[in-house]
Amino acid sequence: MGGPVAMRNDSVPFAVDREVPGLIVKFGSYPLHHGGVGAIRSLGRLGVPMYAITEDRYTPAAASRHLTGAFPWPTTGAEDPERLVEGMLRIARRIGRPTVLIPTDEEAAVLIAEHQEPLSGAGFLFPRVETELPRRLASKQGLHELCVEHGIASPAASFPESYGDIKEFAATALFPVVAKNREAFTRRSRPAVNGTTRIETPEGLLGLARDWGERPGVILQEYLPREQAEDWIVHAYFDADSAPRAMFTGVKVRSWPPHAGMTANAYVVDNPELADLAARFIKQIGFTGVIDLDLRFDRRDGQYKLLDFNPRMGAQFRLFENESGIDVVRAMHLHMTGRPVPEGEQRAGHRYVVENIDLPALLAYRRSGYTTPHAPPRASGTELAWLAADDMKPFFTMLARFVRPGAKHLYQLWRTNRRGSTTS
CATH class of the missing domain: 3.40.50.20 (Rossmann fold)
Incomplete structure (x- = not known):
């Protein structure tokens, strides 16, 4: 070769x-x-x-x-x-x-x-x-503890060890609240909840909790109202000194399920404050490699609150590429093979669309009236997740596997969202 x-x-x-x-x-x-x-x-x-x-x-x-x-x-x-x-x-x-x-x-x-x-x-x-x-980073509890230790804002959280703890929480908490699985790995076995679930009332929480067993593996978290928040993402690659070799920031416009799921549509938006926050946290914890962070900017107190830390490549990483043609995967391959990683500005205004989930997300967001203020009015370019002129087969293979079970799954998620619980 x-x-x-x-x-x-x-x-x-x-x-x-x-x-x-x-x-x-x-x-x-x-x-x-x-x-x-x-x-x-x-x-x-x-x-x-x-x-x-x-x-x-x-x-x-x-x-x-x-x-x-x-x-x-x-x-x-x-x-x-x-x-x-x-x-x-x-x-x-x-x-x-x-x-x-x-x-x-x-x-x-x-x-x-x-x-x-x-x-x-x-x-x-x-x-x-x-x-x-x-x-530790993949665990919701581990991440929350690291945020507290290093002074990084995150939603207020409780980690109940029993049904009694949940009853005490329900008696004093401000609703709605969010329930998530405490450990990331439970999504492949028996999760207590199907991803991020918004719970509207104490009665609703106690009803759900009856199925969580003696030791509920959940985190109960403060709900950050979408009307007062914006969803931001950071993708980066860090070297052995925890220094960024490639760093990107963007804003999530739509996700599926709405407001709590996988990115369906996002834009590259320059945010030096957020990039500095992420770089400082990575340096403090000494992480090396590719990261995918989800943060929610809370307009009520002006803070970026860290929701998820994925210690690996994110599904939407191709949103981000700098002027030298570097994304986080290319940065890692170059660095791991002893080659320099070219620097360059990120492609501000570039858009990423996941075709099979953005259409239902668009319909849901239009119904809710939610908009993202930082999204540019027009994209400088668009990267599609599946369709590529030089590589068509993955798109058609996706369609073949998605149409019947995918439509059923989207419908189930839509019904869940209509009932007031959001799952990711």
Whole structure:
């Protein structure tokens, strides 16, 4: 395949090592993941060989023309870690050369962090990080504790240990409140709630809590009213000194389910204050690697409150690219292969649209009358999550897998939202 070569993609030249492949690492069954497809395209277009762990051979990622090889491996994310590591080592032997790992979920990010020695010994390349930090960041309780420790604003939260604790909370809390699963990994097994759930009354909370068992694995959180808030995102890549090699900020215009789910439509918006806040927090905790942060700006007190810290590539990362053609996945691959990461301003005003969920999100947001003040009136350019002129098969594969079960799922989420509970 040749050695390091200067590649040009959309007039953005930089040196990339085509001898070092990338591997999309994902555990659990979520075949319609546009982030993985985006990463395959991002590096594949530069001539980097791309591999991916997939649910089967008929996922959008497996259909990409930029994919060198798929490793079909049905998992739930709840397997014994040693079994997952063994599977990763088998993949390393099949690839047969150093490979950059690109995790797309918390399970993968945590597994890599907690098994760095055997994975690096097999030839995998990834940013070294404190072993327990990704698990703590992926946990709602762990993240809240880190925010308190380092003076980062976050919604007020309670962590009940029993039904009695929930009764005490319900007697004094200001409603509505938000319930979330305390640990990220429960979404693959038996979650107490189906993602982020808004609860309107004490009676509603007590009714739900009866099904949470003796030790409810939830966090009860202050509700930040959408009329007084804006949703912001930060994507970045940090080196071994926790210094940003690539940093991007943007505003979320729509999500599905509405106001609490996956990004459906977003814009790149310059926000130096938010970038500085994120960089300071990362430096304080000593994180290394790719991050995807969700924050809500609370107009009532003028603070950015950290909601989620994903210690891995975010699904909408292709929203962000600088003037040198660098996104966070390219930044990681360049850095892991010992090459400089070109600097440049982010593409302010650029838009990202996830086709299969933005239409229902648009209808829901129009019904609610909600708008995002910081969204520019017109996009400077648009990146679609699925449709790409040079790689059409993932789009049609997505449609084939999405139409029937996807429509049913969207309808169920819509009904849930209409009843006043929002799920993500």
